[in-house]
Amino acid sequence: MTTQMQEWLKKATAPERDRVAAAAGTSVGYLYQIAGGHRKPSLELSKKLQAATEGELTMSGLRPDLYELLTESKSQVAA
Template sequence: MIARCPIIRTVLMFLRMELKDFLKLATKRERADVAEACGDSVSYLYQIAGQHRYASPLMATQIEHYTRTVADLSDGRLEPVPRASMVRHPEIFYGVVPESGAQDAGGNDDA
């Protein structure tokens, strides 16, 4: 039922940690780890957090994945940042369930 109501879904999205809050509470090393894992700089993450730039869907998915990894190691101090909060049109993620290998969006390089 919740998945069908866009207003409730939007409210639930804002109850989660946003990227600006994540960056504020994260240590310098944690911020650098997320940026490096996403293949970008901490400065670019701040631009996304301040809504001066919007992340691509792929970048937003990577940030969500790596903030979840860092949050799991933070003993509850940090929470993962939802990907829909970082893109210009968050509705592209509504109803999309991440696959187990979603972070490897580049394809299979071994083939």
């Protein structure tokens, strides 16, 4: 279950939900599936949702598992 997505959906207006879904290349229904824990957004979709919401939704909030792996691999490359 994605609490960040649940909270965002509660406060977002219907036009805002439509705009963000369209900008991310998905549907509002899929956003609700993410919020309910029935689906997990891909890394690419997480990036698009973060951009479309201007950071209200974050990659780390949507997919903490992938975000942790991504940041670990970047720190290993930099070392």
